[in-house]
Amino acid sequence: MKKINKVIGKILKYGTLISTLALIGTVLLQIFARFFLESAPSWTEEASRFLFIYAISFAAGLAMKQKYYVHLDLIFNKLSPKGQKWLEFLISALIVLLFGLFTFYAIQFVQLGHAEKSPSLAIRMSFAFGSMFIMGASITYFAWLETQKAFKKLRA
């Protein structure tokens, strides 16, 4: 299990880094071409959008793992320790449900994009829509780990 976690973590980490660096490179090329070349390539805007969505999708799971999503502490601290444990379990379980369904329907979304091509790069939109599957699956995975942890705490 630890090995799987490590591999998934590395895929997401390098995916985020590579997409972000490629995004920076593409926007710099766009600026350079506008100022120093006769005509700017038409594909840079589309490529940078795709890279941005991929960078965000890879990072979304890591953000789940390291609790980057902001929440409000309105009643949590007023609950009993047992109540807090139940609530932690409920929150992670419902996130699994939300993103489990999201991931399942993201597969349909990818299939939908197979027939369509992007205007500038002429790549299949299923490639771009695949980012939603990565986002959904990685958040579901880390939320599932959280649910297991919360369940163990609840039983302890």
Next chain:
Amino acid sequence: MILALILVFIICLILRFPIAFSLGLACLVYVLLKGLPLLIVPLKMYSGIDVFVLLSIPGFILAGNLMNHGGLTEKIIHFCNHLLGHIRGGLALANIGASMLFAGISGTAVADTASIGSVMIPAMKKEGYKVDFACAVTASSSTVGPIIPPSVPMIIAATLSGLSVGRLFLAGAIPGFMLGIGLMLVAYIISVRENYPKLQRSTLRQIGKGFIDTFWALLMTFIILFGIIGGVFTPTEASIIAVVYALLIGAFVYRKLTLRNIPVIILDSMKTSASLMVLVGFANLFGWILITERLPQAISEGILDFTQNKYLVLLLINILLIFVGTFMETIAALLILFRSF
């Protein structure tokens, strides 16, 4: 149906669900109750973040983080201490001044609070300031961040309304400055009443050196601002220029950025950006549902039924904005409310 959407959202928020997922769960319940195809959830998430101008958000967050790790925060704080420290409550004033300067780099209030607060709150506590006062000064002065350009909420507002990002940035500069001065005035009055300490007056030489140290940060703000307003760069391009600039300054001028810490900073910035973008995606679906249910029309008809006076209408809208802003995260509030008005 709309009641279920709003109720689920509020209950999830109260129960400590992350704000982004509270929106997502509320939308999920609505979609299931309404019998709509669930395919709409990833579809609206994708279309919500597939907007070119939103690319500038990770850019500004990354540039701010690079500058912060490059040692700029301490330099800004030192400069403000030299400039304002000799006045009664000097550290509180320096805290606000540093937030105003840092606002020109980061674009978000959270980044300002984390960077300035981690240095200033312990320092103020050590000098005998009450902790609640130190926290209140840091939190309220950080709200100047999204008003003084560059500003992530303004980029989102411009995207939603079709207004120019450059003009919104320009419109925020003077009110942001005035807000900062107003906060300093309040902090000064409280400091005199509480007899908070003042530091020794700095020499002109010290102030001059402090200014030179922060010069690079100020120059970055000018490049971003005038690059966008002058039509040289789009906001997205300006944010990437800011990243390259922050990298060069952090690595070669301040010499604090290395090949080892740069990937960590990029990852941290992208995780922050991802948490915002998931929120943007779900808020896009939430806003779409509100429009489908004709809620914006109902709100505007309700206000106009109550009064036709334009000043009173503006006042009512502002009261609603203050109320919503007290409980809701800025970006989610922007995405939902812009569709409602």
